[in-house]
Amino acid sequence: MPAISTAQCYANAAAFKGRTVVITGAGSGFGRATAIDFAKNGARVVLGDVDAKGMGETVAQIERVHGSNAVVSRHCDVTSWDDQVALFAAGAKAFGSIDIVLPNAGINEIGRFDPREDGDATKLTKPNLKTLDVDLTGVLYTTRIALWYFINDKRSDPGLRAIIFTGSMSTFYGSEGVMYGAAKAGILGIQKGIDKVCRELNVRVGTICPYFSKTAILTSDFVHPVPKLGYAKVEDVVAAFVAAITDTDPKTNFGCYLIPDQWGVYRMNSQGQFVGAEGARRSREEMKALMSKGKL
Structure with missing residues (x-):
């Protein structure tokens, strides 16, 4: 039984109505799923991706139900500052404001950090930083631009x-992929670093942390290391995004939502403590131990 139910996650979903949401990596996976769900709940979505075909499919699904006035899209390589600036500008021009931002675009590990596994180990070569560029530098760009829009928002009550x-x-627990693990650990560094400015601006901040989920980031030959856990359900991940954005409890601000298995969402407060009926009894150490043994 999850620590926070789907009904709890969506309790305040009406707050999306009339909000403008920027989502990078919206051409597939969590980006597509959140875009469709947020539009269903009344949001106007601004979508970016390098995958034109995938993003076109996301846009088409939204337009079929909600019309073209609910969505704006642009090609966006998140490693390009100019692409990201243009994406936000397109959203602001179309809808007048930027309210919610999901720096979601990401890729899996590219290359190998171990020199024995990445080319000729007799030659000293630089590591491939593409994963870090997309999964961390791109997120920093998105966050910086979001803060600029929030700071310059002239509405008396945004x-x-x-x-x-x-x-x-x-x-939390690292990864065999050095660049991927470093980038995802760095997310908490960003979250902590923007604490002061976001509290001053009354901006909610959070991080959604799924385990393996059946999205395009998993290759066809992927083998789950802990099969008993199953896969984090995309709908649970989306529900966690909804809760992180709309929860009115200030104690959940700057927290994390973990989806470690097929059984739902666990909420963690800003002090790193699990909260909720089931999560309250789980420490980080216990969570890690249970994952490693496949008993979660």
């Missing part, structure tokens, strides 16, 4: 605003 990051269980 209402609900949020920056919600896409982390991973690797955010």
Whole structure:
């Protein structure tokens, strides 16, 4: 039984109505799923991705139900500052404001950090930093631009605003992929670093941390290391995003939402403590031990 139910996650979903949401990596996976769900709940979505075909499919699904006035999209390589600036500008021009930002675009590990596994080990070569560029530098760009829009928002009462990051269980427990693990751990560094400015601006901040989920980031030959856990359900991940953005409890601000298995969402407060009926009895150490043994 999850620590926070789907009904609890969506309890305040009406708050999306009229909000403008920027989502990077919206052409597939969590980006597509959140875009569709947020639009269903009344949000106007601003979508960016390098995958034109995938993003076109996301846009088409939204337009079929909600019309073209609910969505704006642009090609966006998150490693390009100019692409990201243009994405936000397109959203602001179309909808007049930026309210919620999901720096979601990400890729899996590219290359190998171990010199024995990445080319000729007799030659000294630089590591491939592409994963770090997308999964961390791109997130820093998105966050910086979001803060600029929030700081310069001239509305007397801008209402609900949020920056919600896409982390991973690797955010806490590391990864065999050095660059991927470093990037996802770095998300918490960003979250902590923007604490002061976001509290001053009344911006909610959080990180969503799924374990393995059946999205395009998993290759066809992927083998789950702990099969008993199953896969984090995309709908649970989306529900966690909704909760992180709309929860009115200040104690959940700057927290994390973990989806470590097929059984739902666990909420962690800003002090790193699990909260909720089931999560309250779970420490980080216990969570890690249970994951490693496949008993979660």
